[in-house]
Amino acid sequence: xQSVTQLDSQVPVFEEAPVELRCNYSSSVSVYLFWYVQYxxxxxQLLLKYLSGSTLVESINGFEAEFNKSQTSFHLxxxxxxxxxxxEYFCAVSRYSSASxxxxxxxxxxxxxx
Amino acid sequence: xxxxxxxxxxxxxxxGTSVKIECRSxxxxxxxxxxxxxxxKQSLMLMATSNEGSKATYEQGVEKDxxxxxxxxxxxxxxxxxxxxxxxxSFYICSAYDRGTEAFFGQGTRLTVx
Numbered sequence: 001x002q003s004v005t006q007l008d009s010q011v012p013v014f015e016e017a018p019v020e021l022r023c024n025y026s027s028s029v030s031v032y033l034f035w036y037v038q039y040x041x042x043x044x045q046l047l048l049k050y051l052s053g054s055t056l057v058e059s060i061n062g063f064e065a066e067f068n069k070s071q072t073s074f075h076l077x078x079x080x081x082x083x084x085x086x087x088e089y090f091c092a093v094s095r096y097s098s099a100s101x102x103x104x105x106x107x108x109x110x111x112x113x114x
Numbered sequence: 115x116x117x118x119x120x121x122x123x124x125x126x127x128x129x130g131t132s133v134k135i136e137c138r139s140x141x142x143x144x145x146x147x148x149x150x151x152x153x154x155k156q157s158l159m160l161m162a163t164s165n166e167g168s169k170a171t172y173e174q175g176v177e178k179d180x181x182x183x184x185x186x187x188x189x190x191x192x193x194x195x196x197x198x199x200x201x202x203x204s205f206y207i208c209s210a211y212d213r214g215t216e217a218f219f220g221q222g223t224r225l226t227v228x
Contacts, residue, residue: 044219
C-alpha cells in the first residue's frame with residue numbers, strides 16, 4: 001500500500017518570498033507522484049507530475065518538484081510566490097501502472113501575505 | 115485536457131432521503147472511475163473504485179450499502195447516498211483516467227444534509 005505525508009498543514013509566506021512544501025511517501029512498489037492544487041470551493045487541478053525520467057519536474061506557473069528516491073520525497077518549491085498562489089496543495093501517489101487509484105496527503109494550506 | 119463533469123454541483127436534502135450524484139467523462143471513455151469525499155479543511159479520502167460493468171471496490175470502512183455505486187456505461191458512474199444523515203454532509207469528488215497516467219477530477223458535489 002502507498003501513503004503520503006505532508007509535514008506542514010499550513011505555510012504562511014510573504015509575497016515574492018520562496019516557498020517549499022514538503023512531501024514524503026511510502027510504497028513497496030514503484031510509484032507515480034503528483035502535486036494538485038485546490039482553490040476555495042473548487043475541484044482539483046494537476047500542478048505537476050513525476051512519472052519517469054528527469055527527477056525535476058516543472059509546472060507552467062513557476063512551481064517545481066524534485067523526486068528523490070533515496071529520501072522518498074517529492075517536495076514542491078517556488079522561488080517567488082504571488083498572492084494568487086494562495087490555495088491548498090495536495091501531494092499524491094499512485095502505483096506505477098495505468099489507471100491506479102490515487103492516494104492523497106493531508107494537504108498544505110499556502111497563505112501568501114502582501 | 116479531458117473533462118470530467120459532476121452533477122449536481124451542490125445539493126441540500128432532508129435527513130433520511132437518498133441523493134444521487136453523477137460523474138461523467140465528457141470526451142473520453144473511462145472503464146474505471148474513483149469516488150472521493152472531502153470533509154472541510156481535510157484531504158480527499160478514497161471511498162471506492164467504480165468499474166464499468168462490474169461491482170465497485172470499496173475502501174476499508176466505507177459502507178457499500180450506504181454508498182451505492184453504479185457504473186453502467188463507459189462515460190457515467192453514479193454515487194447514491196442512501197438514507198442520508200447530517201454526518202454524510204461532505205464534498206464528493208470523482209475522477210477518471212484518460213489513456214492511463216493522468217487522472218482528471220470533477221468539480222465536486224457539495225452535499226448538505228439537514
